[in-house]
Amino acid sequence: MQQLTSAWLRASGHLANSVLEANRATxxxxxxxxxxxxxxxxxxxxVESVAYDDSDWTETxxxxxxxxxxxxxxxxxxxxxxxxxxxAFAKVSGDTNRLHLDETFAEGTRFGGRIVHxxxxxxxxxxxxxxxxxxxxxxxxxMRFLNPVQIGSRLTAEVEVVEALAEDRFRLSTTxxxxxxxxxxxxxxxxxxxSAPDHVE
Amino acid sequence: MQQLTSAWLRASGHLANSVLEANRATxxxxxxxxxxxxxxxxxxxxVESVAYDDSDWTETxxxxxxxxxxxxxxxxxxxxxxxxxxxAFAKVSGDTNRLHLDETFAEGTRFGGRIVHxxxxxxxxxxxxxxxxxxxxxxxxxMRFLNPVQIGSRLTAEVEVVEALAEDRFRLSTTxxxxxxxxxxxxxxxxxxxSAPDHVE
Numbered sequence: 115m116q117q118l119t120s121a122w123l124r125a126s127g128h129l130a131n132s133v134l135e136a137n138r139a140t141x142x143x144x145x146x147x148x149x150x151x152x153x154x155x156x157x158x159x160x161v162e163s164v165a166y167d168d169s170d171w172t173e174t175x176x177x178x179x180x181x182x183x184x185x186x187x188x189x190x191x192x193x194x195x196x197x198x199x200x201x202a203f204a205k206v207s208g209d210t211n212r213l214h215l216d217e218t219f220a221e222g223t224r225f226g227g228r229i230v231h232x233x234x235x236x237x238x239x240x241x242x243x244x245x246x247x248x249x250x251x252x253x254x255x256x257m258r259f260l261n262p263v264q265i266g267s268r269l270t271a272e273v274e275v276v277e278a279l280a281e282d283r284f285r286l287s288t289t290x291x292x293x294x295x296x297x298x299x300x301x302x303x304x305x306x307x308x309s310a311p312d313h314v315e
Numbered sequence: 316m317q318q319l320t321s322a323w324l325r326a327s328g329h330l331a332n333s334v335l336e337a338n339r340a341t342x343x344x345x346x347x348x349x350x351x352x353x354x355x356x357x358x359x360x361x362v363e364s365v366a367y368d369d370s371d372w373t374e375t376x377x378x379x380x381x382x383x384x385x386x387x388x389x390x391x392x393x394x395x396x397x398x399x400x401x402x403a404f405a406k407v408s409g410d411t412n413r414l415h416l417d418e419t420f421a422e423g424t425r426f427g428g429r430i431v432h433x434x435x436x437x438x439x440x441x442x443x444x445x446x447x448x449x450x451x452x453x454x455x456x457x458m459r460f461l462n463p464v465q466i467g468s469r470l471t472a473e474v475e476v477v478e479a480l481a482e483d484r485f486r487l488s489t490t491x492x493x494x495x496x497x498x499x500x501x502x503x504x505x506x507x508x509x510s511a512p513d514h515v516e
Contacts, residue, residue: 199407206400207438211445215366222512232453237408244412252433256457311423
């Protein structure tokens with residue numbers, strides 16, 4: 115495994131005591147309600163380490179406490195990637211490749227039109243990992259981009275625990291599939307899962 | 316190397332003939348001017364496969380034509396990651412991990428405060444790859460997250476061609492460093508570089 119600095123892996127004794135209040139304020143600022151889900155799966159309780167959900171998003175998971183995570187457990191996360199998402203990702207990352215932004219240019223490429231940034235697609239893997247119980251910290255990610263993703267596609271990321279490693283670390287398989295069930299990204303991640311900070315109920 | 320569908324790797328004969336016009340319209344819609352650069356490095360000409368630059372961003376590269384890419388060539392891309400960037404990335408990816416969005420919650424974690432999403436940091440690698448001459452297509456990316464990134468950090472991605480592979484593919488080392496020169500991501504990418512579509516001057 116990679117070397118990490120002591121600061122990166124330092125455990126903190128500082129516990130938050132007003133997470134629920136901060137949570138409500140965050141949701142109100144975003145114009146969202148807590149645990150808003152329009153899909154077929156309703157999580158009860160919602161994942162406390164996730165600040166908010168959107169009505170377009172759906173998720174499933176097989177484990178509800180960080181101390182119970184075992185090989186075979188899965189989390190899925192589904193989201194539609196819109197044109198607005200692609201343009202916002204270009205701005206925040208600096209990846210203004212015309213293949214993603216300029217239809218006329220993209221028509222002249224091997225894809226015949228604009229496609230979604232691969233790194234934005236991989237963000238759905240991180241979104242699924244964030245829905246593991248506890249606080250998930252990314253240590254590594256390997257991935258192969260297998261198919262292009264058209265703007266407006268609905269994608270599903272599935273992460274499955276493959277191996278429990280020492281020190282609350284886990285190795286997971288990570289796959290993103292399109293609405294036709296084709297894999298667009300395949301790979302593997304290693305994460306560290308801490309307990310969520312305590313909070314006042 | 317991974318298996319790719321024929322559609323993914325299909326070369327298109329359709330050439331765009333009004334890229335410059337589309338480019339100007341894109342820039343105007345975004346309120347940006349062509350090749351806007353405030354940094355110490357001015358690229359002449361700007362990379363034609365990139366739709367726009369921002370005044371905060373700086374970039375360097377050692378090669379100006381896709382047919383001249385060789386081992387040892389490098390591209391760098393630097394950008395500050397703001398709180399607004401982190402919140403926008405959460406929304407577009409669905410990764411609403413409180414560690415990135417909720418200061419009170421994040422104070423109780425091992426990091427003692429909010430940090431930038433690892434996948435958003437990795438977006439700067441893709442931004443650097445996009446600034447290779449020609450149209451860069453991501454085939455794979457491996458990475459290790461070595462250090463946390465505070466909100467507001469200025470980061471630099473450097474990609475260096477390590478090996479020229481068959482069929483216009485290249486293997487590159489990919490590193491993102493913070494303002495103190497510490498590596499925050501290290502890894503390797505494989506990309507395919509096509510010629511940019513022709514356009515009317």
